[in-house]
Amino acid sequence: VSEQTAFISFLSDYGRRDEFVGVCHGVMARRCPRAHVIDITHEIPRHDLTVGALTLRDSVRFLPAGIHLAIVDPGVGASGAEQRRAVALRCRHEDRWLVGPDNGLLAPAAQALGGVAQALDIAASRERLTPVSATFHGRDVFAPVAAALADGAIPESVGEPLDPGALRNLTLPQAELSGDTLHAHVLSIDRFGNVALDATPAQLHQLGLAVSPQASIEAPPRRSSAIYAVTFADVAAGAMLIYEDSRGMAALAVNEGSAAHEMDLRRGDEVIVRLA
Amino acid sequence: VSEQTAFISFLSDYGRRDEFVGVCHGVMARRCPRAHVIDITHEIPRHDLTVGALTLRDSVRFLPAGIHLAIVDPGVGASGAEQRRAVALRCRHEDRWLVGPDNGLLAPAAQALGGVAQALDIAASRERLTPVSATFHGRDVFAPVAAALADGAIPESVGEPLDPGALRNLTLPQAELSGDTLHAHVLSIDRFGNVALDATPAQLHQLGLAVSPQASIEAPPRRSSAIYAVTFADVAAGAMLIYEDSRGMAALAVNEGSAAHEMDLRRGDEVIVRLA
Amino acid sequence: VSEQTAFISFLSDYGRRDEFVGVCHGVMARRCPRAHVIDITHEIPRHDLTVGALTLRDSVRFLPAGIHLAIVDPGVGASGAEQRRAVALRCRHEDRWLVGPDNGLLAPAAQALGGVAQALDIAASRERLTPVSATFHGRDVFAPVAAALADGAIPESVGEPLDPGALRNLTLPQAELSGDTLHAHVLSIDRFGNVALDATPAQLHQLGLAVSPQASIEAPPRRSSAIYAVTFADVAAGAMLIYEDSRGMAALAVNEGSAAHEMDLRRGDEVIVRLA
Numbered sequence: 001v002s003e004q005t006a007f008i009s010f011l012s013d014y015g016r017r018d019e020f021v022g023v024c025h026g027v028m029a030r031r032c033p034r035a036h037v038i039d040i041t042h043e044i045p046r047h048d049l050t051v052g053a054l055t056l057r058d059s060v061r062f063l064p065a066g067i068h069l070a071i072v073d074p075g076v077g078a079s080g081a082e083q084r085r086a087v088a089l090r091c092r093h094e095d096r097w098l099v100g101p102d103n104g105l106l107a108p109a110a111q112a113l114g115g116v117a118q119a120l121d122i123a124a125s126r127e128r129l130t131p132v133s134a135t136f137h138g139r140d141v142f143a144p145v146a147a148a149l150a151d152g153a154i155p156e157s158v159g160e161p162l163d164p165g166a167l168r169n170l171t172l173p174q175a176e177l178s179g180d181t182l183h184a185h186v187l188s189i190d191r192f193g194n195v196a197l198d199a200t201p202a203q204l205h206q207l208g209l210a211v212s213p214q215a216s217i218e219a220p221p222r223r224s225s226a227i228y229a230v231t232f233a234d235v236a237a238g239a240m241l242i243y244e245d246s247r248g249m250a251a252l253a254v255n256e257g258s259a260a261h262e263m264d265l266r267r268g269d270e271v272i273v274r275l276a
Numbered sequence: 277v278s279e280q281t282a283f284i285s286f287l288s289d290y291g292r293r294d295e296f297v298g299v300c301h302g303v304m305a306r307r308c309p310r311a312h313v314i315d316i317t318h319e320i321p322r323h324d325l326t327v328g329a330l331t332l333r334d335s336v337r338f339l340p341a342g343i344h345l346a347i348v349d350p351g352v353g354a355s356g357a358e359q360r361r362a363v364a365l366r367c368r369h370e371d372r373w374l375v376g377p378d379n380g381l382l383a384p385a386a387q388a389l390g391g392v393a394q395a396l397d398i399a400a401s402r403e404r405l406t407p408v409s410a411t412f413h414g415r416d417v418f419a420p421v422a423a424a425l426a427d428g429a430i431p432e433s434v435g436e437p438l439d440p441g442a443l444r445n446l447t448l449p450q451a452e453l454s455g456d457t458l459h460a461h462v463l464s465i466d467r468f469g470n471v472a473l474d475a476t477p478a479q480l481h482q483l484g485l486a487v488s489p490q491a492s493i494e495a496p497p498r499r500s501s502a503i504y505a506v507t508f509a510d511v512a513a514g515a516m517l518i519y520e521d522s523r524g525m526a527a528l529a530v531n532e533g534s535a536a537h538e539m540d541l542r543r544g545d546e547v548i549v550r551l552a
Numbered sequence: 553v554s555e556q557t558a559f560i561s562f563l564s565d566y567g568r569r570d571e572f573v574g575v576c577h578g579v580m581a582r583r584c585p586r587a588h589v590i591d592i593t594h595e596i597p598r599h600d601l602t603v604g605a606l607t608l609r610d611s612v613r614f615l616p617a618g619i620h621l622a623i624v625d626p627g628v629g630a631s632g633a634e635q636r637r638a639v640a641l642r643c644r645h646e647d648r649w650l651v652g653p654d655n656g657l658l659a660p661a662a663q664a665l666g667g668v669a670q671a672l673d674i675a676a677s678r679e680r681l682t683p684v685s686a687t688f689h690g691r692d693v694f695a696p697v698a699a700a701l702a703d704g705a706i707p708e709s710v711g712e713p714l715d716p717g718a719l720r721n722l723t724l725p726q727a728e729l730s731g732d733t734l735h736a737h738v739l740s741i742d743r744f745g746n747v748a749l750d751a752t753p754a755q756l757h758q759l760g761l762a763v764s765p766q767a768s769i770e771a772p773p774r775r776s777s778a779i780y781a782v783t784f785a786d787v788a789a790g791a792m793l794i795y796e797d798s799r800g801m802a803a804l805a806v807n808e809g810s811a812a813h814e815m816d817l818r819r820g821d822e823v824i825v826r827l828a
Contacts (some may be wrong), residue, residue: 005585009578015467016292016568019331022316026285026339029314033281033340038581040574046468047532055571062691063578064585074532077507134507136522139338191567192598231629231686246688256599256626291743292568295607298592302561302615305590309557309616322744323808350808353783410783412798415614 006150007066008037011056012138013044014071020136024069024143027129031147038063045267047074049105051188053170057108058247065094068109069146073101077134086125086141087167088149088159090118099146101137104170119167120159127158175199175250182207182273186265187249193258195265199250199273204228204242207275214276215242217252222263225276226252242273282426283342284313287332288414289320290347296412300345300419303405307423314339321543323350325381327464329446333384334523341370344385345422349377353410362401362417363443364425364435366394375422377413380446395443396435403434451475451526458483458549462541463525469534471541475526475549480504480518483551490552491518493528498539501552502528518549558702559618560589563608564690565596566623572688576621576695579681583699590615597819599626601657603740605722609660610799617646620661621698625653629686638677638693639719640701640711642670651698653689656722671719672711679710727751727802734759734825738817739801745810747817751802751825756780756794759827766828767794769804774815777828778804794825 008028014020021042028035040059044052052072060068075084085102092114098106099122110116122128122141127148132140148158175184175198182204184197209215213228217240226240232255235241240259245251252259252271265271284304290296297318304311316335320328328348336344351360361378368390374382375398386392398404398417403424408416424434451460451474458480460473485491489504493516502516508531511517516535521527528535528547541547560580566572573594580587592611596604604624612620627636637654644666650658651674662668674680674693679700684692700710727736727750734756736749761767765780769792778792784807787793792811797803804811804823817823 007581009574011574016317017319018466019287019317019335022285022287022314023335023338025314026335029283029312029340030338036581038574038577040578041568041571043569059571059575059578062575062582064581075509078509082509133522134519139522190570233627233630233634243686246685246691292593293595294742295563295593295611298561298563298590299611299614301590302611305559305588305616306614351785354785358785409798410795415798
């Protein structure tokens, strides 16, 4: 076992109001005292697999190689046919591990990391805390397995081999361009009220915004005009822009304001973009 | 002094909006640069000793041995007869230290850790930052003493000996079973709206729910039925269950919903449980 | 390069709801794996340079020597004449570095740390992540430069020399005493509803409160009386006090209550203090 720092990143929908996140940190520190845990965020909207999966996928390339623990787990504790697997997935890129529920949450990140080279079912891992509670597998299954892998445990010792082809996938929303109209949806809204869409910058180009940068934005009953720009300061204070955000997605913002508030947008809402 | 990692866990009602928690981290890093601080939570409701004490008590067994710093301190800065002590308590289990105000906050955790083997009054500790502010003993007294102990300071050098028998206790709420009726109270409500009660799973068994798992839940004027179950997925979406939560307490939840919202419950409210 | 712990403190208005802070932590861990990052707070009100600058200034003396990364950046991504510089500033006290936007945010902390001995323009630093996004310089410029300096990079290698005299300053609000009236303003409101003013304890003394400790507080249309005291417990539950807070500023509080709520105060509001 190396004495180097072992990095574990941690994303969940647990929030920080309760002790859930702190207790998982404690469990990891007990199993791997030299682990360095980086909290990505714990404010994924409750049970929102899409936001969780995209946040994880778009964060991993900025994180050090190691273990990526992610927990958004609406199906925790189900039994029989409803039971979701608990998994650890070794990815091709830098042998990074993803640890979490097999409900699609890990799938886009696995793909971004070159695909799954090795999959383990960890539900009955000998690393788990027993008795396993019915409702807190983060503490009892996922955190201890993540820490064991960070500590250099042999994969075969933490779970049972699993066919990577049997893993659950996740269908991500995707904007559709039909004629001169882009039908997009709100993927997420950040603290500043900036609205990430499920559209790509390439789709904005196809719409013609690179040539004629005046867009019309509709989310009935609201309607606004927006300028296709690089950043907030490219438009006047209070004006709306449509731009490529720092994750690489098309997004709406209002300079020194809130696009979400101005268009009364919530996660999942449809947003129609046209040339003005 | 060992070069090993020194673990300090940290719980408070400071919140993360202000710089209070970060400044305490800074003070600890200055005194013990190799300390690894694990934040349990800083969102204990303001001045709520019961929630703070229970959260600490139920978290310590998942945390690495070391120092447990906890601050919920309605009496900070009082003088004369009103003055509460500042203490460091060495517990029998693994020689773990509890550091915080002597107002009952630490008492349930001390008991869970095998009782107090050594108590110190640290109000005038030579480790404290001077001048000690009147309102921020976390920064000026508790954090530096916690860090000194983590750094291997000799206990006698951080405070004055104190009789463990003189420490303040905390009376915890406890549900009462009278005949076929369980009178319980809301201990805490988590981010998901799950409601922890001051009742034990044993009391649910005494009520007969293990045999006949249909319960009636009353918090006037609200009333609901609930199923005694192991986990959320055991009941239909939108249905209520009564179950043993991950801390080992009786709790109410609504599968894919919020029990707190449905029953309009707040911390301290009475909840009456009967067989349906 | 030393193998010692390298401390980086981190303050921003990013919040913790999104992955911004976690991603910056990841970027720093990749560049300097042994860095120990201390989060001061990430809940500075959006774009509020004054609150950010004062929080940073008043926190640094409690933090270990190292790098202080601070990001409140309303002008991110602007170009041409509007463009603010990105800077790293070596201060005289303990050779600490401040890293962030050159918009005044760092100026009060630099002064508290003995002034700027060396200034670098880091906008085109070879440490930055490329392509630099238009909206997230925390991730792409500030975090990697902070980590490089923590890792022992030679200053000349992370940026271009800059005249410290060219740095932007920040005009801080300051209470004015005219005759028997102190015209103060709300600097910030903490989680407990305690209200920090832009007045000094010396100004309260000049008003005569040290001799006659009854004050009248006005924030039209609200009006209250307050006692000049050392701490909360010096006044009755529900009573208001005016006191020196733990940062050393004059502040209003209500014992076991909220001064902000009682006086309906918001950041920037005027508060008039007189002898009662």
